[in-house]
Amino acid sequence: MAKEHSFDITAELDAQEMKNALEQAKKEINNRYDFKGVTTEIDYNEKAKTIALTASSDSKAEAMMDIVISKAIKRGIPAKAINEHARSQVGGGNTKITLAIIDVISKEDAKKITKAIKESKLKVQAQIRGEEIRVTGKSINDLQSCIAIVKNLDIDAPLSFTNLK
DSSP: OOOOEEEEEEOOOOHHHHHHHHHHHHHHHHHOGGGTTSOEEEEEETTTTEEEEEESSHHHHHHHHHHHHHHHHHTTOOGGGEEEEEEEEEGGGEEEEEEEEOOSOOHHHHHHHHHHHHHTTOSEEEEEETTEEEEEESOHHHHHHHHHHHHTSOOSSOOEEEOOO
């Protein structure tokens, strides 16, 4: 029973699911009656991890944002993973909303998670390893309790718990 068990806490997103969600959002926007004859554009920049929504008015841009987020949720991407980054007026009276995709745990959040795990007095060790946190312990029950503690924290990143061994 001296075997160590572990799991990883990450914030990775499935890039293909994000692309699928955006394609579904584009189809819905093209088919909706309230968007007929209106300027709408969705631009996904995978490297910069941003989505640019351009519409003819503020309300249309808001509706597009709601559609994108709802399609992402249906594809298994948490709503926490998509945050409004910027809003601006562009040529022709159009509104542009830039959404940022969060798929990493920030250093502050990683420190907050490890501190909460240490304060829980469970017999586990948390170690920050780049963009993930490795939690090890001898008891799987302690690891599961640790997962419950981390889920209750107010973290802006969409956390996923992987490689429970």
